Amino acid sequence: MSMKDTKLWTWHMAAGVIILVLLGAHMLTMHLNGVLPIESLNPAGDDPLDWANVVARGREVSQVFGYIFLVGFGLFHGLYGLRNILFELNPAAGLKRLISVVLLLLGLGLFVYGAWSAVAARTMALSVSG
Amino acid sequence: MSNNGAKEFVFRVRRFDPIKDDSPHYEDFKVPVQPGWTILEGLWYIKENLDSSLSWRSSCRMGVCGSCGMLVNGSPTLACNTQIRDVATDVLMLAPLPNFDIIRDLVPDLAPMFDKHTHLQPYIQRDDHEEMLEPTDQYWQSPEQLEQFLQFSYCIKCGCCMAACPTFASDATFSGPMPLAAGYRYLIDSRDDAFKKRKNLLGSGGVGPWRCHYAGECSAVCPKGVDPARAIQFMKRELVLDYLRLSKAGKRKPAELLPAEKRHGRRDEIPEAPPFTVEGAS
Amino acid sequence: MPEVKKYPNRLGIKGWLLGGKWGPERYLYFLHRVTGLGLLFYFLIHIFVVSSRSFGQEQWETAMGRVTGGIFVVGEFLVFVAFAFHALNGLRLVLVELGILTGKAEDPVFPYRSSLNVQRPFMIVMMILAAILIVVGGYDFFVLAGH
Numbered sequence: 001m002s003m004k005d006t007k008l009w010t011w012h013m014a015a016g017v018i019i020l021v022l023l024g025a026h027m028l029t030m031h032l033n034g035v036l037p038i039e040s041l042n043p044a045g046d047d048p049l050d051w052a053n054v055v056a057r058g059r060e061v062s063q064v065f066g067y068i069f070l071v072g073f074g075l076f077h078g079l080y081g082l083r084n085i086l087f088e089l090n091p092a093a094g095l096k097r098l099i100s101v102v103l104l105l106l107g108l109g110l111f112v113y114g115a116w117s118a119v120a121a122r123t124m125a126l127s128v129s130g
Numbered sequence: 131m132s133n134n135g136a137k138e139f140v141f142r143v144r145r146f147d148p149i150k151d152d153s154p155h156y157e158d159f160k161v162p163v164q165p166g167w168t169i170l171e172g173l174w175y176i177k178e179n180l181d182s183s184l185s186w187r188s189s190c191r192m193g194v195c196g197s198c199g200m201l202v203n204g205s206p207t208l209a210c211n212t213q214i215r216d217v218a219t220d221v222l223m224l225a226p227l228p229n230f231d232i233i234r235d236l237v238p239d240l241a242p243m244f245d246k247h248t249h250l251q252p253y254i255q256r257d258d259h260e261e262m263l264e265p266t267d268q269y270w271q272s273p274e275q276l277e278q279f280l281q282f283s284y285c286i287k288c289g290c291c292m293a294a295c296p297t298f299a300s301d302a303t304f305s306g307p308m309p310l311a312a313g314y315r316y317l318i319d320s321r322d323d324a325f326k327k328r329k330n331l332l333g334s335g336g337v338g339p340w341r342c343h344y345a346g347e348c349s350a351v352c353p354k355g356v357d358p359a360r361a362i363q364f365m366k367r368e369l370v371l372d373y374l375r376l377s378k379a380g381k382r383k384p385a386e387l388l389p390a391e392k393r394h395g396r397r398d399e400i401p402e403a404p405p406f407t408v409e410g411a412s
Numbered sequence: 413m414p415e416v417k418k419y420p421n422r423l424g425i426k427g428w429l430l431g432g433k434w435g436p437e438r439y440l441y442f443l444h445r446v447t448g449l450g451l452l453f454y455f456l457i458h459i460f461v462v463s464s465r466s467f468g469q470e471q472w473e474t475a476m477g478r479v480t481g482g483i484f485v486v487g488e489f490l491v492f493v494a495f496a497f498h499a500l501n502g503l504r505l506v507l508v509e510l511g512i513l514t515g516k517a518e519d520p521v522f523p524y525r526s527s528l529n530v531q532r533p534f535m536i537v538m539m540i541l542a543a544i545l546i547v548v549g550g551y552d553f554f555v556l557a558g559h
Contacts, residue, residue, distance in 0.1 A: 089300055
């Protein structure tokens, strides 16, 4: 008996709020730029997917940290939610352990890859813009 | 015999006889429903006039014992305090409470619910065992402290909330709304001194409140206004505050015996009792 | 006394959809699950697709060429819709589940007012905001085609 689920749930809620802010900013950048254009988010024109805009954003340290936090909290929030849903289907104890381990490894692996990608994108952006 | 405004309703009842049946089936009964009849009265009519083998649980017939919980037109409620004409116009569907094994007809096996309730230690726990066993006085509790848990003590353990809960529908390990509401009632009671033990019990797995996601159906169907959903969210709040080391409940000292200054003699405005009318009484 | 056979009557996963007569919060609970799973599924793929920017312009434009236009626009809009609902409903749930929007424990007097009644105005506001966000997003996606 422990407080493990109390802690996980508290972080799940905190992650949700953090994602609300970061993903909200991401949606503003990528999908609401026509209605609410913010130049600092898309300095190189209207199309957020244009390489010039990707490079302009990728250069910013704040963007790197923003994406690392978004990937980290997003993976935790989503995979913990999935674990909850799967556990509510009453799997056997052994299967529960397997689910926990698989989701943990998946989450860690994707976080490492996503964080690397955010840093590497900045390196790429700096090399392009000189 | 006059009609007395009776209207014929069809009671479509889910029957199951463990000796004869492999699985439940529906059976129709035509019941002449008088104005003001509750579902329980309709069931008694069936038993007395149409089929004496129909089984269900009931006792007080006034909504305080919690025996007659059943699924009425798809919604869990008490049979004794539900007017037939309020919930149906011609066909009334009756089934036993879902999420519990069926013993027979409308009788569910509520033992798992009571086991979960017992597991959450629904009693005051303190260190002063001598006082608990041989009480010398009452424990002091303010009206505000009482109000924190009083609503959740009105539960009659009917099981309607458990039948409505989507998590309990799929997850047999989840404690469920009734045990958790009872668990919160004792967690927050200022006379209780077992916060640490309770928080560890509630902190993991399906036992605690973490698999509740506020679908709210438990509070919607509760026939006594206990609002178990509210109790569960309050329980989450207390456990999270304790994790963040901000909990007042976690740090409180348990209620003490009534202090001398709280003792009152008879208040001046209350008159003396009249003399005894029976000689020798005291 | 002989053991009497009992008939299992657990609703199982159907209980997530068919537990009883539904209040609006029950629909929101189910939609929250569905949108959450949808967002997670999209997110896992999205990490890989977007990581192509780390490999240069050619890889980025190749990846984007594969996932833009036609059904992908509709798909991405559905992800946006899921985000709008899940985020705002989630905000409501954070406030409710921390006991902030539930109201105080009170003596029940019939007709009973539960925490559902207390949080309902906020729920309605959140759903209206989500609807506005979806309409604005839809305008950006399909009319301005600015995505």
